[in-house]
Amino acid sequence: MHILKADSYRRTPWKNGGGETSEIAVHPEGAGFDDFSWRVSMARVAADGPFSAFPGIDRTLSVLEGKGIALDIDGRDPVVLTADSEPLRFAADATTFGRLVDGPISDLNVMTRRGRFDHRVTRRDVDGRIMLVVSGASLLFCAGPELQLAAEGVAERLGPWDAALFEGPARSVAVEGNGRLLVVELRDID
Template identity: 50%
Template sequence: MQILRAAGYRVMPWKNGGGTTTEIAVSPDGAGLDDFDWRISMARVETSGPFSSFAGIDRTLSVLEGEGIMLDIAGQPAARLTAASAPLAFPGDVPTSAALINGPITDLNVMTRRGRMMHKVERRPLSGEIRLKPNADTTLVLAVDDGVTLFTHDSSNLGPLDTLILDRDSPELRLQPKGQGLLFVIDLLRVVGNH
């Protein structure tokens, strides 16, 4: 079990130069945009426009802050994505553009390399204590809003936008929201036959 603090995330330019992204975690450690197996990041989107293209990448997008965006994926007006929407999965290598609904947003972006890794993103509003048993190769838990208390042998806290990284062997966790609670649970699975 590892806790990543929001203050320590790496900020870097978008692949297309149109803004900045905050990298939460990447595998392998230190991988660049062309050689990661998986990558979790947040981006501040201040203007409408095209997304960067990522060949061979599957991605899932969620809105963390702001009114939301309208996405156009491969020429199909696909989705209105807001902070209340379920995460939206789409190929990272088809032409995609976004139009802001009403001002800037911050989004959560999960990307995996097709044929090597798969992922699933779950948005979980919290009203009380939950139990979480990791069952993927790697599970990341991103705390949003007021954060959560983690009941383990040393009762840790996850502040807003802190991330917990778990592996398949991690014990079941108990999490208690502090006030308004929202978690994103990201399961990352290695594709069978790849080592």
């Protein structure tokens, strides 16, 4: 279990230059926009605008805070995504335009390179204690306010927007508290 603190995330400009992203984790480590296999990041979206295009990439977007965003993906009817919506998966090379519902939002963005990795993002609301089994590469992201994790005799506290990265064989993780957890599962398909 590798704990990733929100205040240590690497900040980089968006690919289209329209804002800034906080990189939580990337594989391989140190990879850029053109050579990552998978990438998990957060962004603050303060204005309407086009999404960066990533050829050959699939993405899942989850709203963390704010009233929401309406996404126009390849000219289809807009999809409104809020903090209470299920994470939305779509092609990162689709022409996508976002319109804020009512003010800025913060979001979690998970991307995988087609043909090399795949991913799944699920939202879990925790009220008490739950048990999860993680395997391969998995990232547990605390959407707030605070959660306790315990795995293999090690206990850690996750504050808002902190994460825990797991890699390797399957293991059980106890999650305790009252908050929201986003579970990111990353699967190598090579």
